[in-house]
Amino acid sequence: MRLVKLRNRMLGTAAGLFVGLSVHLLLLDGLDGLLLSMLFTPSTQFAPGYSSLAYWRVHPGMSQVEVVKLLGEPLDKFESPTQGSLWRYSRSPTDSHYHQRTVRVSNEGIVTKVHHEYYVD
Structure with missing residues (x-):
């Protein structure tokens, strides 16, 4: 009986970790960004043609x-003679x-880098 409870507890923990990791990887801002956006209300303006689904495809x-x-x-667009330009799709x-x-x-x-995060000021 004890082994069954231990096994169930371990399976529950593993399932929770799997779900947490999956959510983290599927969200552009990660799990921490989701939690931060719940604590700190976002004030985001996106570019007119922006969509999260399309942004996932940029690499x-x-x-x-x-x-x-x-x-x-x-x-x-912020130009730099040595680093190219930084295109900002949100602010x-x-x-x-x-x-x-x-x-x-x-x-x-x-494209050399694609950056996404929940920024807390």
Whole structure:
């Protein structure tokens, strides 16, 4: 009887860890971002063509033309002569907590980094 209870407890713990890890991987901001957004109300403005589903499809190696086809034009582009440009697809209109979505594009027009997190100010 004790072994059955121990086995059930271990299976319950493993299932909980599996569900928690799955949620963390499926959310753009992760499980911590979900919890933080519940504690700190987000103030997020997204670019007009932005969608989370399309953002999931953006990855390093894509061309900037492909990114614009998926997401539309970004809200802002910050140019750097050495690092290319940072395309911002979200921002906080109130300078507060928000869902951060950026894409780094090289000077050659290739995506080098896709960044997403829940930003707490």
